[in-house]
Amino acid sequence: MDGSDKLFQAIIVGGGPVGLTLAHTLDQAGIDYLILEARDTVLAEEGADNVLSFLAALASLVLTPNTLRVYAQLGILEDALKAGAPIGTTHVTTWAGKPTRNSAILSARSQESHGVRAHAYHRLHVMQVLYETLAPASKQKILTGKKVVDIQTTRDGVQVHCLDNTTYEGSIVIGADGVHSKTRGFMRSMALAAGADPATVNPEKPLIASYRCMWGTFPTPAGSLPGDADNCHGPKQSASIIHGKDWSWFFMYECLDEPTQARRDYTAADMEAFAGRLGEMHVSPTLQFKTVWAARFPGCAGMSNLPEGAVAHWSWGRVVLAGDAGWKVTPNMGMGYNSGVQCAVALTNALHELVHGRGVARPSTRELEGAFVAYAARRQDRVTDLTMSLSRMATRQTTWPTTTNAYTWRAYQFLDWLNTLVPGLEGLLYTHVISNIMRSGMVLDFVHGVEEPFAGTVPWTHLFHTEPAKS
Ligand SMILES: Cc1cc2nc3c(=O)[nH]c(=O)nc-3n(C[C@H](O)[C@H](O)[C@H](O)COP(=O)(O)OP(=O)(O)OC[C@H]3O[C@@H](n4cnc5c(N)ncnc54)[C@H](O)[C@@H]3O)c2cc1C
Known part of the structure; x- marks a missing residue:
C-alpha cells in the first residue's frame, strides 16, 4: 500500500x-x-x-x-x-570557596507569577x-x-x-x-x-559551538536540599550543580578556544583531563569538584560541545x-x-x-x-x-568568554557582579524575560475539558478550553 x-x-x-x-x-x-x-x-x-x-x-x-x-x-x-523536585535556592561561590550569593528569587517569582516552580528531574x-x-x-x-x-x-x-x-x-x-x-x-x-x-x-x-560541557550524576551530598543548586562562576570555566531527591547532577562548562561547527566526540581520557583541570574548583564552600568527580556513579559522565x-x-x-x-x-x-x-x-x-x-x-x-x-x-x-538570547546570556554570564576580546568578557563578568550587588536585578530578569516566555507558552488548542492546573499573578496568554468539547 x-x-x-x-x-x-x-x-x-x-x-x-x-x-x-x-x-x-x-x-x-x-x-x-x-x-x-x-x-x-x-x-x-x-x-x-x-x-x-x-x-x-x-x-x-x-x-x-x-x-x-x-x-x-x-x-x-x-x-x-511526583518524580521531580521543585527548584529552590541557588548558591554561588568563588573558585576559592567564598560564598557570594544565595538567591531564591527566580523560584519564588515563578511560584508567585505562575503558581508553580520549575522542577528538576533525572x-x-x-x-x-x-x-x-x-x-x-x-x-x-x-x-x-x-x-x-x-x-x-x-x-x-x-x-x-x-x-x-x-x-x-x-x-x-x-x-x-x-x-x-x-x-x-x-x-x-x-x-x-x-x-x-x-x-x-x-x-x-x-549550528556553532562556543562552549563545551561535561556532565554526570553523583549521590546528593549530605545537607544539600533537593531542588537547590550550587554554582561557581568564573573566567573560561564554571560549575553548576543541581540537587535532586537522591541524586545530584554536575555540569562543568568551558569556553572553547575557537568557536567550531565540527562535531567532537570526547573520550574518557578527555573527560579525565578536563576533570583534572577543574579539580580544585569549589562548587560550594565545602565541596571541591575533585570530590564530586570521585563520587560520580562509576564510569558515568558525558561530555560534548554545545552547539547553538x-x-x-x-x-x-x-x-x-x-x-x-x-x-x-x-x-x-x-x-x-x-x-x-x-x-x-x-x-x-x-x-x-x-x-x-x-x-x-x-x-x-x-x-x-x-x-x-x-x-x-x-x-x-x-x-x-x-529564549535563545536568555540561554546565550546565561552561559556567558556564568562562564565569562575569555577567548573573545577583553571588553566583551569583562562586560559579562561585570554583569555577573552586578547581579550579586543588586539582587533585584534577577527579579527584573524574571519579570521581563523569563515570565514572558512562561506566560506565552503555547498549549494544545483542541483539547477540551481540562482544568487549568496553575494560576499566579501573571495571566496565561493561551488559555485552556476548560469546558467539554461540543459533540
Ligand atoms: C548537559 C545537558 C543538560 C540539559 N539540561 C536540560 C534541561 O534541564 N532542560 C531542558 O529543557 N533541556 C535540557 N537540555 C537539552 C535537552 O537535553 C534537549 O533539548 C533534548 O534532549 C532534545 O530532545 P530531542 O528529542 O529533540 O533530541 P534528543 O534528545 O537528541 O533525541 C533524539 C533521538 O533521536 C534518535 N536518533 C538520532 N538519529 C537517528 C536516526 N538516524 N534514526 C533514528 N533515530 C535517531 C536518538 O537516538 C535519540 O533518541 C540539556 C542538554 C544537555 C547537553
Whole structure:
C-alpha cells in the first residue's frame, strides 16, 4: 500500500524526549504516527550494552511551568510532579570557596507569577513518565533498533528507509532526531536535488559551538536540599550543580578556544583531563569538584560541545523538524527540551487544524507546506528569540568568554557582579524575560475539558478550553 491509500500518518524519526512528547500530543489530536528510534530502547538505562545511551541518561532535565501545563493537557502532570523536585535556592561561590550569593528569587517569582516552580528531574525519570503513560497501542507504535538512513518523498507521501533494510511509508516525516539530525541533512539534499536556490536551503552545518560541557550524576551530598543548586562562576570555566531527591547532577562548562561547527566526540581520557583541570574548583564552600568527580556513579559522565543556533527553514515538502533538530540552546537555563515541547504543541496544533479542523484526511504537499509555514512562524517568533538570547546570556554570564576580546568578557563578568550587588536585578530578569516566555507558552488548542492546573499573578496568554468539547 503506498502513502496515498492510507489515512494520514506521521513518521517520527527519533524517540528522544521530543519524539515521545509528540506521541502524546498526536494521540490527543487523534493523528496516527510511528516512531523510528535508532537505539535499542527509548529508556536509555535498559540498554546497558549501549554506552552512549547509558551516558545520555545520566543528566538532569528541568521542566518549566509552560511544559508542566502541557503535561496537564496530556494527563501526565501528576506523575511528573511526583518524580521531580521543585527548584529552590541557588548558591554561588568563588573558585576559592567564598560564598557570594544565595538567591531564591527566580523560584519564588515563578511560584508567585505562575503558581508553580520549575522542577528538576533525572532525565531517565522524565523519559519513564513519557513512555509509561502511553496507552499500550501507542507503545506499539514505537519501533526501536530502527536507524533511519534515507528519506524519499513521493507526490502523496514519504518513504523512510532504515539500516536494517526495512522501509516505512507515511504521509509526513517529523525529524525529532536531535542536534546532529540526519533528517535535517536529508531535507537539504532533497531541496538541492529539486533545484532549490541554495540560498533558500539550510546550510550543511547551521549550528556553532562556543562552549563545551561535561556532565554526570553523583549521590546528593549530605545537607544539600533537593531542588537547590550550587554554582561557581568564573573566567573560561564554571560549575553548576543541581540537587535532586537522591541524586545530584554536575555540569562543568568551558569556553572553547575557537568557536567550531565540527562535531567532537570526547573520550574518557578527555573527560579525565578536563576533570583534572577543574579539580580544585569549589562548587560550594565545602565541596571541591575533585570530590564530586570521585563520587560520580562509576564510569558515568558525558561530555560534548554545545552547539547553538536555529535553522532558517523548518521544513521541506513533507518533511519537518522538531526539537533539537531545528533549534539548539546551551543548557544553563534548561530551555532545550522545554522549547522542544513547544515544537510538539505548535506542530500538532497545525496538523490537527488541517486534518480535523478543515477535514483534509489526505492533505496534499501544498496543504502540508501551508501548515508547516504556520508552525515555523511559531518557532521563529519573539518568544523563541527571547529564549535563545536568555540561554546565550546565561552561559556567558556564568562562564565569562575569555577567548573573545577583553571588553566583551569583562562586560559579562561585570554583569555577573552586578547581579550579586543588586539582587533585584534577577527579579527584573524574571519579570521581563523569563515570565514572558512562561506566560506565552503555547498549549494544545483542541483539547477540551481540562482544568487549568496553575494560576499566579501573571495571566496565561493561551488559555485552556476548560469546558467539554461540543459533540
Ligand atoms: C548537559 C545537558 C543538560 C540539559 N539540561 C536540560 C534541561 O534541564 N532542560 C531542558 O529543557 N533541556 C535540557 N537540555 C537539552 C535537552 O537535553 C534537549 O533539548 C533534548 O534532549 C532534545 O530532545 P530531542 O528529542 O529533540 O533530541 P534528543 O534528545 O537528541 O533525541 C533524539 C533521538 O533521536 C534518535 N536518533 C538520532 N538519529 C537517528 C536516526 N538516524 N534514526 C533514528 N533515530 C535517531 C536518538 O537516538 C535519540 O533518541 C540539556 C542538554 C544537555 C547537553
